[in-house]
Amino acid sequence: MDYYHQPIIRQYFSQDSHFLQKMLRKSCFTIRNQLVEQFKCLEQQSESRIQLLQDLQEFFRRKAEIELEYSRSLEKLAERFSSKIRSSREHQQFKKDQHLLSSVNCWYLVLNQTRRESRDHATLSDIYTNNVIVRLAQISEDIIRLFKKSKDIGIQMHEELVKVTNELYTVMKTYHMYHTESISAESKLKDAEKQEEKQFSKSGDLNVNLLRHDDRQPRRGFVRKIEKMKEKRQAKYSENKLKCTKARNDYLLNLTATNAVVAKYYIHDVSDMIDCCDLGYHASLARTLRTYLSAEYNLETSRHEGLDIIENAVDNLDSRSDKHKIMDMHNQVFCPPMRFEYLPHMGDEVCQVSAQQPVQTELLTRYHQLQSRLATLKIENEEVRKTLDATMQTLQDMLTVEDFDMSDAFHHSRSTESIKSVASEFYMSKLNVAKRRANQQETEMFYFSKFKEYLNGSNLIIKLQAKHDLLKQTLGEGERAECGTTRPPTLPPKPQKMRKPRPRSVYNHKLFNGNMESFIKVPLVVHSFDDMDFLSCKSLINMH
């Protein structure tokens, strides 16, 4: 078809029928070829889609298997440890006593999370198999059905194009025929006109004479004959010319109609036919992929919720609370014994320190010695305590270093996919780990040596302080007694009555009233065991 734009065409522009009809046939043939190719293209497109859908189905079928395997492995893993826990003695105890340690709680939640992941991946597998794959198969069916229907419509469109181009060919041929006849009639007319002209030039001014000498019959007859022929040819020419005009008009009208239909086909109909093939394909594929995405997003949400539960448990890892739970669980072992009572001998009615003369002076001396000794010891031990606290802080800093961020391990950049965890490598490199642990253990050893020192000091202080306080109280009383009355301290107050044991219900709460902290936080001075009577000791209760 390239001849259209070549300057050389112009010489062929007005050509004989044979050449022009060949040109039109060639144009029509090109279009028909395109139509065939268009069908092939659409068919190929449908086949590609069916192939894609088959691949997707195969992909999800296999992924469903993988998810199910993964789910089963996780389930087995969780069950292995869960059954171990169920059968263990401790678990029974925990369950019974509701004394679940925070660390054990974390472990149970890790197992719960594993079970949750297992269930979620099984659900994912189920959705792939019973939903995603089914949808994909349906889309394949739809494509096949719609391609058939669209092809029907395409065939109809093509038949229309063939029809109009055939019509165009026909009307063009008619135009050619009438135009040929018209040309022929025109040339015949021209011949006649030439003959007539020749006749006129032969007889010179004969015509002038003719008016005067109209007796020259033979010449007049010849002229009339020529005129008649010319008239006849004129009529024939006009008739052919009219036919040719009508045929050309028809050709031109058909030409414009054909061009309109062809244009419509290429601009609208081909596009509409493809739309018919596509009908719902993208929407259905989108819904299928959204099903997949919804499943994946929901799995992720579920996973996140589970991780949040674990994170919360890790936030609540609490050594103090665990310590109290352990002591509470073993309250018979950790319950303070009753204090040693003064046991008077054989009717001895004195139950207090005597600070009367002659021992008073000696006790006073002892009291003052204790006082100054205690002051020195306390200062010394306070120094040890400060070192201890600082060491503990150092240890705590080592123990709580935030070395657990794994985000670098999961960065995906297309160019550096193989880059491994930086943080992990830094924190977990053998050299660093060894260094950090050596440092930690050194600090730990120092802490323990200082702790022993502090313990010795504070034990001594507690004993001396107890004696000091008792002496202070006694001497104070003695002084008061000296001032008021001369009654000797040998007349003792009546021995204290023992309290009746309280009803059980009062003791029926936790060791240290469930709050040892308040106890531990009180300054390190002697509590008379009387002050501790509100402690509930199950051991005691059990004995009563």
Next chain:
Amino acid sequence: MDYYHQPIIRQYFSQDSHFLQKMLRKSCFTIRNQLVEQFKCLEQQSESRIQLLQDLQEFFRRKAEIELEYSRSLEKLAERFSSKIRSSREHQQFKKDQHLLSSVNCWYLVLNQTRRESRDHATLSDIYTNNVIVRLAQISEDIIRLFKKSKDIGIQMHEELVKVTNELYTVMKTYHMYHTESISAESKLKDAEKQEEKQFSKSGDLNVNLLRHDDRQPRRGFVRKIEKMKEKRQAKYSENKLKCTKARNDYLLNLTATNAVVAKYYIHDVSDMIDCCDLGYHASLARTLRTYLSAEYNLETSRHEGLDIIENAVDNLDSRSDKHKIMDMHNQVFCPPMRFEYLPHMGDEVCQVSAQQPVQTELLTRYHQLQSRLATLKIENEEVRKTLDATMQTLQDMLTVEDFDMSDAFHHSRSTESIKSVASEFYMSKLNVAKRRANQQETEMFYFSKFKEYLNGSNLIIKLQAKHDLLKQTLGEGERAECGTTRPPTLPPKPQKMRKPRPRSVYNHKLFNGNMESFIKVPLVVHSFDDMDFLSCKSLINMH
């Protein structure tokens, strides 16, 4: 130790040495038993922790294996389809032409996501093995080491307790001894006093006489002897009493000191010892679990990012854009051919419809017939189009129903773990699916039948409209010609010059200028092919 609170105790309250010492020994024994039990309890606690850590290690070792298996399966799955794609002809074409269809893009992204998940689960496995498990092993080591060190300190504490209770026992025994002696001295003194008193009552008012008759020596000697004995016994009593007082004071001071040390031990030291055992356990376990959580959260974030990429691609699933890409890819097949040109026959210089008499009347009649026919056809076809649009809307509603929410399948309630996807069951139940599909296909069939009807109508309209428009133009010219000049239309304008072909660069853009939409959206009227000249047809370019 229950005797403390029994009312019955009171009768034993002041008892002989043997009984009291037995009581104290019993108290001490009870405490020592507790201390042993406390060690056992801490040891058991450490063992539980080591067991827990072993379980965790074993768990993460196995989970690392599972993650690695999962990762490998996903990798294999992705690779299987990726290699298929790499080797496929279409892929090459897509890559070269950058004509990736939106549906194919989704598929590639699903594969990318699979690879991403594969890498992330491999990373997870790696973190479990080379970080989490290493940390857990270190915590185990720490527990063993710290338990040993804490036990050392505990032994020191226990020795202190044993020491003070032994001291208490010793001072109590001393008190008992001196008190016994004191009682004995007191009774002897009382004997002497009784004797003296007897002497006084025997000798009545003798004492009065004594002042007068101091010659009665033997009686005076006896009295003096008694007095001397009494004095001696008094001295002995005082001495023993002082000794007893001192011993009692010592006993009482030691008692308070012992109680203070015991109280300190139970309230502070036991707790401190447990703290020593615990040192860093919770912090290290928390860091380990946070490493696990960080890895899991980051895996999840990465997964989410990947899913977002797919979701974005699904949002961009676009049938129109895909259609244009396909047509662009096969532009030789879909490029509109050049319009059929008027091919004048053998020097025919007329290239327009002739609307002069005698054909004028006939053409006018034909024009009016076309006009009224077109009006009727357009109304009819507009009705068909409305039905078509409504049917398409119904189809679209069916095709875009939001049936892909899978969240119900992932709800975890502890009581109803086995409950399955409700949405999935509803949408994907065989009966529902069959119903929906039958309904859809029925609508689809109706749509296609209407579409054919519409196509026939619009093809007819387009042809008639083209003829109508050409006639209108011609008749308009003819009328103008009649008014102005009598020159017949048989004297045609010069045949149109053919345009020179444009330079290549102008054509060097996409089919339909990359925007077929604007073309398709224009109303369904005839475009002269001249209007379409700006279309770049690579097919044409290639021919030049």
